[in-house]
Amino acid sequence: MASIDVFTCYTLAGAGSLFGLGLISLVRAESPRVRRALWLYRLAFLCLAGFLWVGTLPVAQRAQGMHAMIGVAAIGASLLAWGFRQLNGQRTPPVLGVALTLGLGSVLWWAGAATSDATFAVVEASVMSFIAVGTLIDQGVLLRRATVRRGGELALLLVAGLFSLDWVLILWHTLHWVGPYPDHLLFAPDWLLPASAVGVGLLPLSVASVVFAIVNDRLNQQLRERALRDDLTGTLSRRGLREHGERMLAGQLAGPSAVRRDTGIAALMMDVDHFKAINDRHGHQVGDEVLRHLSGVMTEHLRDDALLARYGGEEFTVLLPVRSRHDAETVAERLRQAIEAQPCDSRVGRIRVTVSIGVAFHQTAHSLDEVLSRADTRLYEAKQAGRNRVICEPLAA
Ligand SMILES: Nc1nc2c(ncn2[C@@H]2O[C@H](COP(=O)(O)OP(=O)(O)OP(=O)(O)O)[C@@H](O)[C@H]2O)c(=O)[nH]1
Incomplete structure (x- = not known):
């Protein structure tokens, strides 16, 4: 038996997302690019806040609720990845971002409604691994190209790394799964289950606080830079x-x-x-x-x-x-x-x-x-x- 109730962690993920939504809403940014990134993060946390709803469902309805929620969670994770690109000045055409985000969610909803439980599990683990590993590679490449590397960006890379590792392990175990279909929908052995559940629970919280720190840090940097500039000519003061x-x-x-x-x-x-x-x-x-x-x-x-x-x-x-x-x-x-x-x-x-x-x-x-x-x-x-x-x-x- 797992020592931790996965649904408690889902509830934690939902509560953490609401907290993240509040935290991100406190950040003020001047640059339109950062403001767009913050909107993507808000939407992402709104999607992930749905976990709170699943955690409160009666036991009999949880499996069905999770089927629906996993599609929404994929949209949330995809929006987080899109938000990070935007935050780091990488232009993602909105059409591509929307298509990829809705596409991944739709694949999961379709798999939940039209395929067997086993197929759904494999599709779920594959889609989430695709988002997690894709985000990790994308963030890694962006940070490698960046001229200045700060702690916040590296912390976000670490979160993406742990999230990816978790989902790749889940994918591997899902492909080799024998036994009944677990109602919590995390296909991981007992030793991995608590870590995965806590990971799902803590992801929104850690992402929200790191993004908050990054944006504030940049704002401070901008203010400092402005203090060092001459108002009239824009040269250094x-x-x-x-x-x-x-x-x-x-x-x-x-x-x-x-x-x-x-x-x-x-x-x-x-x-x-x-x-x-x-x-x-x-x-x-x-x-x-x-x-x-x-x-x-x-x-x-x-x-x-x-x-x-x-x-x-x-x-x-x-x-x-x-x-x-x-x-x-x-x-x-x-x-x-x-x-x-x-x-x-x-x-x-x-x-x-x-x-x-x-x-x-x-x-x-x-x-x-x-x-x-x-x-x-x-x-x-x-x-x-x-x-x-x-x-x-x-x-x-
Ligand atoms: N428009 C404008 N004038 C300024 C500003 N700061 C200083 N000044 C003016 O720059 C002028 C400098 O004059 P002076 O130091 O006598 O020198 P100059 O007329 O350039 O003569 P030389 O340096 O000897 O060739 C003064 O009239 C100041 O009022 C500013 O930000 N804007």
Whole structure:
């Protein structure tokens, strides 16, 4: 005899799904993609909440109730898998998602109504194994491709792994089953039954809490990122430059801004020439347009590995990995020329802008403040020398 009543676990699964529904409804997301994912999770938990109904049926009606519920549970599990894809930015065409989800549920309802109990059991175990293993593979591939792996996503992968293992074992035992048809419909030997039942019971609970944690974690990340951005231009703010810049200097940035062993870092301090005159002549709003235009031109001409920040009023800073002093000077000169060549098409017409740039190099043991201050000194020299030019610190500096 199994030491645990499977129907108690089904009731737990139903209650856990309702809890999950409540938990997911508490999450607020800004991105439409995440909002769609949350709707898929809500629908999934609504389907799985049907287990609560089965748990409360009189014993004589439970088998029939389970036949109906297993189709709904397959729809729920399929929606969970679809929700995870959506959460991770993978586009699943809605037609495909709906067709697969309803298709799997229909196969089970058809098998429950039109085939023998033994055939239904095999179809049930096959469909659930297909969803579980498919989800596991899909999540594994998505996480392998992801640039950042966080604990929440790995926890979800672990849940999918355990769920898959459970269903593959159930499938194997169902195919080799001899004996009467169990009314709880889990074809597993006594040693596996409690684990499978608890697994079914805990799946919605664990998925709901992990998804809740993932979405909240991303929201916090977004808020943090926003705090590091400048509202007007969308470039890094001074605080953002400090945070990302310190990490770039320490060689801790991953992705395109990672600094390789053979590269140094150049700091460019750039100031718009006679910006006050633009404000005075056309007003602050046009001045703001010019600043947005400048950040657009610079973003266009900088590689992905550069950090661009608005350091203050009309002063911008660029930090970028370079192989040599010559490279840094080339990048700075390219930016200066691009800005000079591309006037700002503002509401009052075309406005020509030039910039002065000071360049310094990061050497080991130099702090961010120190290297920025050296670049600032060169910027001052560029202004003194007549503006619209690049001045680079000499090699020995
Ligand atoms: N529109 C706008 N203007 C700003 C902003 N922040 C600072 N400013 C203006 O930028 C101007 C900077 O002027 P100055 O520091 O005198 O320098 P400049 O006129 O560019 O002259 P040089 O730097 O010497 O070439 C000031 O008029 C500030 O009010 C901003 O966010 N938007």
